[in-house]
Amino acid sequence: MICIDETLAQLYVDNEVDTATKVAIDKHVLICKDCAQKIDEQRSLSTLIKEEINTLSNAPANIPNFASISSKLNNNKKQNLSRLIFAASAACVIAFCLIFFLRKPEEKQQLVYYYKIEFNEFDANKPYTEQEASIIIFDENGKIYNH
Numbered sequence: 001m002i003c004i005d006e007t008l009a010q011l012y013v014d015n016e017v018d019t020a021t022k023v024a025i026d027k028h029v030l031i032c033k034d035c036a037q038k039i040d041e042q043r044s045l046s047t048l049i050k051e052e053i054n055t056l057s058n059a060p061a062n063i064p065n066f067a068s069i070s071s072k073l074n075n076n077k078k079q080n081l082s083r084l085i086f087a088a089s090a091a092c093v094i095a096f097c098l099i100f101f102l103r104k105p106e107e108k109q110q111l112v113y114y115y116k117i118e119f120n121e122f123d124a125n126k127p128y129t130e131q132e133a134s135i136i137i138f139d140e141n142g143k144i145y146n147h
């Protein structure tokens, strides 16, 4: 077997290699001081990490009493909630007003007026400004407003 690398050494220490690999490594470290040392280093590192984790998990849990603060928080939450409801209803009224008032100009803008000039009697001998004519104003639906 060729020498093992750090990754394989770590897997071996964590018992995450298959049986055949484990047996091969067991045999190899008997004849290879380098790999035996790698395994030892990984094992001591792994042990150190496990000890650190145990220290952390065994640390006494000093949880201070938050009772008074949490009751204050609850009061604040209630106040915030009523403020939120007020703000939401105000926003609804404003939104309704905006929709109501913004709608009308849009409808007006949709109306397009056209006009055409109709000559009653066209006299070719008179200048353009003296011709008798009437202006017809109508919208896009063809509705006539004056004639």
Ligand SMILES: [Zn+2]
Pocket: 002, 003, 004, 028, 032, 033, 034, 035, 036
């Ligand atoms: Zn080796």
